[in-house]
Amino acid sequence: MQDSRRFRVQPTSSFFQNHSSYQTASSQARMPPTPFQPSHQTPFKSTVSTSQQSRIHHTPFEGASTDSQAPISVSDIDPSEWKYHAEGGKNLLLSFDPAGGIRDGQGPFATSECTYALRIRKSLPADAGSNQDEEEEAEQFTQHVVQPLLGSSYVLPRCIKIPILTARDRDIIETLSARIEMQRPAARRAHPARIRSETLSCIYAVEDVTAPVLADPSAQQEVLCVEIKPKWGFLARVDSIPPSSPNLEIKARYSRYRMHRVTKHAVSDSAEHMSLQDFERLYDPLDLYSTDATRKRKAVGALWRDWIETGGKTNNLRLFWNGAVVGPQDTKSLDSIARFLGADKAVAGDLVDVLAKHIVDELSKASLPSRGESEAPVSILSRLAHLQSALDPLDVEGLAQLWLSRTQSHILGQVPPDVDLPPALTRNLPATELLAVLEPFLSVSDRQVTLEDAVQAFLVAATFKDCSMLLRFHRSNEGVIGETKLVDLDSKPFSKLSGMQKTDNEVCAAFLAWLSSCEGSPAASMAP
Known part of the structure; x- marks a missing residue:
């Protein structure tokens, strides 16, 4: 839908002016001088209020508030229960894989609402002083840009911030990193970016949308996930x-x-x-x-x-x-x-x-x-x-x-x-x-x-x-x-x-x- 009004772009003197017309495949069109008319609509009605955001674990997602999800700590992580899932340029994702399969009530990472994966930021050896700021800015980007633009938090997976507070926490992260290192693709291992506990201030438990739904403590419900x-x-x-x-x-x-x-x-x-x-x-x-x-x-x-x-x-x-x-x-x-x-x-x-x-x-x-x-x-x-x-x-x-x-x-x-x-x-x-x-x-x-x-x-x-x-x-x-x-x-x-x-x-x-x-x-x- 085209708007009835136009934007004016500055500077206006040197770009879209004094050009000859051109022919497209379907119609004759001329580059106008500014202003021009993009296809825009008004901002969306729905946003998350400040009061809601204060009780949400940084995704933001109403269902992942402190009211419905007990806090998770690094000490809740048993490195033997996690396996490599995937990674991108910035983050590495681990899926919950305990012996005997996932069951409801099996710690904070398997609940009747969802099963969680771990998202851990990678870093280079020289990144020790910058990771904390990057993590905070990433949270702010989701909360203040992505969610308001989408208009709903329910299309984003649940996400819970897990702070790294002690030397024992860092030991657990290092053990986890060492355990999954050889599961990473060779091309990823060849790059110096990896999990470095000394650069991290937190990790995240994120909803694993691919995981089975836990219908009750003794059964799993089949789930198909299409990416x-x-x-x-x-x-x-x-x-x-x-x-x-x-x-x-x-x-x-x-x-x-x-x-x-x-x-x-x-x-x-x-x-x-x-x-x-x-x-x-x-x-x-x-x-x-x-x-x-x-x-x-x-x-x-x-x-x-x-x-x-x-x-x-x-x-x-x-x-x-x-x-x-x-x-x-x-x-x-x-x-x-x-x-x-x-x-x-x-x-x-x-x-x-x-x-x-x-x-x-x-x-x-x-x-x-x-x-x-x-x-x-x-x-x-x-x-x-x-x-x-x-x-x-x-x-x-x-x-x-x-x-x-x-x-x-x-x-x-x-x-x-x-x-x-x-x-x-x-x-x-x-x-x-x-x-x-x-x-x-x-x-x-x-x-x-x-x-x-x-x-x-x-x-x-x-x-x-x-x-x-x-x-x-x-x-x-x-x-x-x-x-x-x-x-x-x-x-x-x-x-x-x-x-x-x-x-x-x-x-x-x-x-x-x-x-x-x-x-x-x-x-x-x-x-x-």
């Missing part, structure tokens, strides 16, 4: 990209994800050229974000096909059955999943069809609050697409042009030594200051948006572009029911700006080269 990384749910606006850019038409026609897949294919070991048919079979995020159930099912089918063809190594779709990762060759688990969902066996496409139905039904739920009293709630995907596009109205190329006009630097985020810039153009602003900066991007009011604000909004948009969804399904008296949690919502550091610009250049160059080698043009992505 989807949806990626970008919008096409770049044609009036956000400099008209001299060779990438204008492709960005307005093709989803970023599919262009990136072409780039990855071009640099892979395979010398085989990607055909137009192969390209059009790729997962297109705009289909998943669509309100059309048929397009959503098409997207799930493409994700499933990629999961099969990569042997389960794709990071856009993963399956967990009762807490364990399932691969395409695990026929026993797949048959169990098929029966759980209502299909006889995982054969002849029955499983993917019934799985797609449940995924589409879950992702079509209007589960997040509306912008105001008179408007209906929206789906998680709708909210994500809105945040991604509203906080990135300029595209990285438009942002880089504004950066060039301000700093004379062609590299986004690079600060020349002889140029004095405000803090918002040299580093991430504190999370407590960000929401006020972001509000103009989500408002219909006629507000001026500076380069400083646009840079900070762009970094927050990157968080929502790169998050993952965990769709959890379990049985009740009504049949299979689902819920969705969002994860991987860490802030993106200012230092990543130049890399984002470089990746954008590489993706567009590779895609244009591929297009020029094709006989014909692939069908364009359709807006959600």
Whole structure:
């Protein structure tokens, strides 16, 4: 939905003015002088009050308050009951795996509400003085930026902060780290970043959405968890990209994800050229974000096909059955999943069809609050697409042009030594200051948006572009029911700006080269 008013971007004299018109695939459009008109809506109605936040364990999540969850200490951790689960660049995740399986009441990490995993921050040898500040800022980012923008805390997993207070606490963390070290992938072990207890002030118990539901102290309820990384749910606006850019038409026609897949294919070991048919079979995020159930099912089918063809190594779709990762060759688990969902066996496409139905039904739920009293709630995907596009109205190329006009630097985020810039153009602003900066991007009011604000909004948009969804399904008296949690919502550091610009250049160059080698043009992505 387009707003009736426009933003004015400062500085206004050197970027969007005095350019010739250009032709898109569908219509003639001209880059306007500022102001321009991004696709924005007003801020969302629902937020968590200060009184609520004071009793929430930092996610924030109402159900994880001190009223319903007893405090957890490091001394509650038995290193022999934990195993390596996964890790990213900043954090390592361990899952609860006691001898004999998980049962309700088995300590504070297995309750009738949920089972917890441990999230522990990694660090380099020189990080001893910075980790505590980073941990605090990460909590503030979730509490003051992510949750208010989403409009609900219930789409975030429960999270409990566990302070590290004594030398014995650090010994337990060191024992835990040593126990799982050889379970980490070799590439991760080769990097110097690892768990270092001396740099930590706390660790976190986080809801393990993949784990079985504990129906009672003696039984487990079957749980299927589907992890989807949806990626970008919008096409770049044609009036956000400099008209001299060779990438204008492709960005307005093709989803970023599919262009990136072409780039990855071009640099892979395979010398085989990607055909137009192969390209059009790729997962297109705009289909998943669509309100059309048929397009959503098409997207799930493409994700499933990629999961099969990569042997389960794709990071856009993963399956967990009762807490364990399932691969395409695990026929026993797949048959169990098929029966759980209502299909006889995982054969002849029955499983993917019934799985797609449940995924589409879950992702079509209007589960997040509306912008105001008179408007209906929206789906998680709708909210994500809105945040991604509203906080990135300029595209990285438009942002880089504004950066060039301000700093004379062609590299986004690079600060020349002889140029004095405000803090918002040299580093991430504190999370407590960000929401006020972001509000103009989500408002219909006629507000001026500076380069400083646009840079900070762009970094927050990157968080929502790169998050993952965990769709959890379990049985009740009504049949299979689902819920969705969002994860991987860490802030993106200012230092990543130049890399984002470089990746954008590489993706567009590779895609244009591929297009020029094709006989014909692939069908364009359709807006959600």
